[in-house]
Amino acid sequence: MQTKNTLDIKMDNYSQAAMLLLSMGEEGAARVMSYLDKSDVQLLSHKMARLSSITQQEAEAVLSRFFERYKEQSGIARASRSYLQKTLDIALGDRVAKSLIDSIYGDEIKILVKRLEWVEPQLLAREIAFEHCQLQAVLLGLLPADSAAQILKMLPQASQDDVLVRIAQLGDLDRHVVEELRLLVERCMLMAMEKSHTQVAGVKQVADILNRFEGDREQLMEMIKLYDNKLADDVTDNMFDFIILGRQKQETLQTLMGMVPAETLAIALKGIDAELKTSLLKALPKRMSSAIETQIEALGGVPFSRAQGARKDIMTLAKQMMQDGDIELQLFEEQVVV
Numbered sequence: 001m002q003t004k005n006t007l008d009i010k011m012d013n014y015s016q017a018a019m020l021l022l023s024m025g026e027e028g029a030a031r032v033m034s035y036l037d038k039s040d041v042q043l044l045s046h047k048m049a050r051l052s053s054i055t056q057q058e059a060e061a062v063l064s065r066f067f068e069r070y071k072e073q074s075g076i077a078r079a080s081r082s083y084l085q086k087t088l089d090i091a092l093g094d095r096v097a098k099s100l101i102d103s104i105y106g107d108e109i110k111i112l113v114k115r116l117e118w119v120e121p122q123l124l125a126r127e128i129a130f131e132h133c134q135l136q137a138v139l140l141g142l143l144p145a146d147s148a149a150q151i152l153k154m155l156p157q158a159s160q161d162d163v164l165v166r167i168a169q170l171g172d173l174d175r176h177v178v179e180e181l182r183l184l185v186e187r188c189m190l191m192a193m194e195k196s197h198t199q200v201a202g203v204k205q206v207a208d209i210l211n212r213f214e215g216d217r218e219q220l221m222e223m224i225k226l227y228d229n230k231l232a233d234d235v236t237d238n239m240f241d242f243i244i245l246g247r248q249k250q251e252t253l254q255t256l257m258g259m260v261p262a263e264t265l266a267i268a269l270k271g272i273d274a275e276l277k278t279s280l281l282k283a284l285p286k287r288m289s290s291a292i293e294t295q296i297e298a299l300g301g302v303p304f305s306r307a308q309g310a311r312k313d314i315m316t317l318a319k320q321m322m323q324d325g326d327i328e329l330q331l332f333e334e335q336v337v338v
Helices: 013-024 026-033 038-050 056-074 081-092 094-105 108-118 121-128 133-142 145-154 157-168 175-195 202-212 217-227 229-237 242-247 250-257 262-268 274-282 286-299 304-323
Strands: none
Touching: 013 026, 013 038, 013 056, 038 304, 108 133, 108 175, 121 133, 121 145, 121 175, 133 145, 133 157, 133 175, 145 157, 202 217, 202 229, 217 229, 242 274, 242 304, 250 274, 250 304, 262 286, 262 304, 274 286
């Protein structure tokens, strides 16, 4: 007989993590997520928003598994940062202690700058455009390379090489530079919050709803056409979502999948619905299907944005092939006559 400790948990690791975060409450979950990468935060947020139908038995199994692993790995509780700070201050003095603490825990300013990963590059570029090149270099040197590259591209071309040279020469930061950077980051965050607003992409939302609607989609589309033919065309254009591949004929999928690079397909299939994944792999020759599954496993964790990008590339190809007459895509199920 299975106990809650040995119960086979069918939830994937991200779903289990999402359930744990939800059980912590807002403050606890926020503190944990502040240490995660942007891609993990995005993926976990999606999982948390969609998590449902968790039985009490499943919840107990996940929590039990977590605490069992914690007991196995935790050993002696490590000293908190504040505890070490006080101890080393007494033993070494404030300046030496801070240097050692930063080497153990990482510079606090890096955590502060990490918040800017969520701010649009255009806004950051505008905010730092008139700052001294050295401060620009420090900020870009602490950001992830992809974000830094986007911002650098938007800075005046005449200063780009100077900023890059200064980034290459960066080392330890003086206290006054750190303070200037802190003020800059806080200003950027304040500006981002003031400019933030919720946009509702109505046409895309309607397309997404129709793609997931289990009733008569075609009838709803006809009603939209009666109201506004141009609007109906815009909705149709936005219905080229990866999810529609699940309702295509096998011959259509075989033609399409044969044109998709193996690496792109493997990335696109990470984290998708199991039924859709099976349907797409069935369209491939057995040897190729097996190779793709092996490649998917070998990829490990993939950023959500990268997987979405791969799916978008496949749908762009599908739309082009349909326009060229190479395949026929069904946006709506065929009507059945009795």
